[in-house]
Amino acid sequence: MSNDLIIEQNGDAMLLTLNRPQRRNALSMSLSAELVGAFEKARDATDINYLIIKGAGEHFCAGDDITEMPKWGNANDVMRRVRYYQHMANTLEELDKITIAAVDGMAVGGGLEITMACDFVIATERALWGMPEVDVGITPGWGGTTRMARLIGRRMTKEINLIGALHGARRAVDLTLWNRIVPIGALDAEVNHLLEVFRVKNHQAVRQLKFIINRGVECDLYTAQGFEALSGALSGAVNGAWQVPDADQGSGVVDFASKKGKWDQRRPLARNFWVD
Numbered sequence: 597m598s599n600d601l602i603i604e605q606n607g608d609a610m611l612l613t614l615n616r617p618q619r620r621n622a623l624s625m626s627l628s629a630e631l632v633g634a635f636e637k638a639r640d641a642t643d644i645n646y647l648i649i650k651g652a653g654e655h656f657c658a659g660d661d662i663t664e665m666p667k668w669g670n671a672n673d674v675m676r677r678v679r680y681y682q683h684m685a686n687t688l689e690e691l692d693k694i695t696i697a698a699v700d701g702m703a704v705g706g707g708l709e710i711t712m713a714c715d716f717v718i719a720t721e722r723a724l725w726g727m728p729e730v731d732v733g734i735t736p737g738w739g740g741t742t743r744m745a746r747l748i749g750r751r752m753t754k755e756i757n758l759i760g761a762l763h764g765a766r767r768a769v770d771l772t773l774w775n776r777i778v779p780i781g782a783l784d785a786e787v788n789h790l791l792e793v794f795r796v797k798n799h800q801a802v803r804q805l806k807f808i809i810n811r812g813v814e815c816d817l818y819t820a821q822g823f824e825a826l827s828g829a830l831s832g833a834v835n836g837a838w839q840v841p842d843a844d845q846g847s848g849v850v851d852f853a854s855k856k857g858k859w860d861q862r863r864p865l866a867r868n869f870w871v872d
Contacts, residue, residue: 601630602652609646609791610638617653622661623706625668625677628684635687645799646791647691649710650698650783656723659705662732678737681706685738689713689810692803694794698783699723699774704762709739712747715806717774718786723765725773730760746813748773800834 602613612634614621623631638647651657660681668674688695688710697703697711699719704726711717711725727740735741736757745753748771756763768774778786794802804827812820832838839845844858851857 598626598630600624600627601634603634605644608644608795609648610634610641610644612647612649613652614649614657615652617651617655619661620655620658620702621651621653621707622658624661625664627661628681632680632684632687635684635691638693639687639691645693646794647688647693647695648698648787649696649714651700651707653701655701656697656699656703657707657710658702659707659709659729665734681709681738685709685713685743689743692806694802694806696787696790698787699725699765700780700783702762704728705736705740706738709736709743711774712739712743716776716790717768718776718778718783718790719765719768719774720780720783721765721777722780723768723777724762725765725768726760726762727757728760728762730758744773747771801831804830 600614600616602611602615604611604613612631614623614627616622616624616627635647638644668677694716695714697714697717699711699717700723701720702724703711703719704724705728708725708727727736727744729736729740741753741757744756748756752771765774765777769777776786808820808823808827812823848858851859
């Protein structure tokens with residue numbers, strides 16, 4: 597394990613610091629592997645409710661380490677690596693934790709893709725963002741076209757990607773790409789203020805809201821409303837109103853183990869029904 601990723605846990609919050617300041621915290625292959633491991637650790641942890649990502653020094657992340665790309669291999673190897681990075685972003689996005697990107701300085705390319713997979717992005721007034729891959733002759737692989745288009749629409753996504761300019765933090769907020777701008781030096785305090793707000797909330801409700809929003813935006817209205825309805829029922833259940841008169845109240849599972857009761861009543865009738 598290198599020192600390229602610093603992992604700290606403070607109570608129910610995990611802080612990940614990208615620690616390659618000499619390279620503007622560019623994502624090397626080894627740092628990316630450490631990030632995947634950290635996201636998977638957070639995913640499996642039951643004592644973590646929040647994940648914060650920041651960069652060491654004056655920058656958040658300058659994207660993939662372009663100098664390492666010749667090491668990626670042939671076209672098939674590159675595809676496999678891109679899919680690995682997609683797994684990294686998907687794991688981050690799907691965490692049942694609140695995720696916060698604390699952005700100072702540059703957040704471009706892969707660095708911007710990290711922010712788009714987070715729930716909240718707080719940036720300093722000097723932060724810069726963009727997708728300059730086009731001027732390297734490559735295309736984004738894990739959110740720069742896909743998540744971005746879902747966040748700000750296809751027209752703006754084309755502008756950001758095809759031109760490749762670097763933009764200020766204010767435009768990211770105006771486009772709803774990021775949430776908040778704070779003065780230089782106030783980033784950590786604003787993150788802590790946001791954590792203070794969330795720590796008094798019903799964590800189960802927050803988890804459900806994140807899930808149905810993320811899933812609902814990817815499907816048609818009526819399917820999304822199905823998620824809302826089921827989430828409403830789950831909220832009722834976890835808040836105490838779980839007993840439905842014509843449900844089994846768990847006895848179906850108990851009777852399966854004993855092969856008696858409801859299992860013995862139901863299975864003989866269903867086992868060979870219409871199987872001719």
